[in-house]
Amino acid sequence: MLFVLNQTFSSATGKRVAAMILLTSLSVTSLVKAADEVDEEAEKEWKEVALQLPEAPKASNLIDFYQSNNLSFAIDTRSVNVVTDGTVRYTLIATSSSGAKNVSYEAIRCQSYEKKLYAFGRPDGSWSRSRKNQWEVISGTNTNKQHLILFTDYFCEGNSIAGKTDTIVDRLRGKRSLFSR
CATH class of the missing domain: 2.40.128 (Lipocalin)
Structure with missing residues (x-):
């Protein structure tokens, strides 16, 4: 991806923009992945106890x-x-x-x-x-x-x-x- 961005942006400003776009996309991807891992951990931590039905109510x-x-x-x-x-x-x-x-x-x-x-x-x-x-x-x-x-x-x-x-x-x-x- 960096090669494509470097080809598109040949000026120094363009290269900085390309680098910022790359870093932003990596940051967003990392945050999404981290949030997914936290959700999975929270779900893994909780385990429902097996069901035991009570007597009929009186x-x-x-x-x-x-x-x-x-x-x-x-x-x-x-x-x-x-x-x-x-x-x-x-x-x-x-x-x-x-x-x-x-x-x-x-x-x-x-x-x-x-x-x-x-x-x-x-x-x-x-x-x-x-x-x-x-x-x-x-x-x-x-x-x-x-x-x-x-x-x-x-x-x-x-x-x-x-x-x-x-x-x-x-x-x-x-x-x-x-x-x-």
């Missing part, structure tokens, strides 16, 4: 934490688990105003502001694994803000998990706020 263990226009949301406190991979896993129960229930086993990853759906609960207490096996950014723009509420009010403090399992369950029960330690 009504006595449910705590309501959020209500939208036509749905109420509860967590099965026995399913809440702060996992060593830096996620909080839990069973979520969404109940419509007509009484229909959807049960799901999910996780929130505070570090990346993401959620993941692992499985759906069946009426017989068994689980059906989700076909969608990816993390998604938590949205605060939907009508139902259950994941945002869990992230901001119960599970996370910034991009860190806000305590151990017992602390999070106490918070869900209203015994302690996010800011009391």
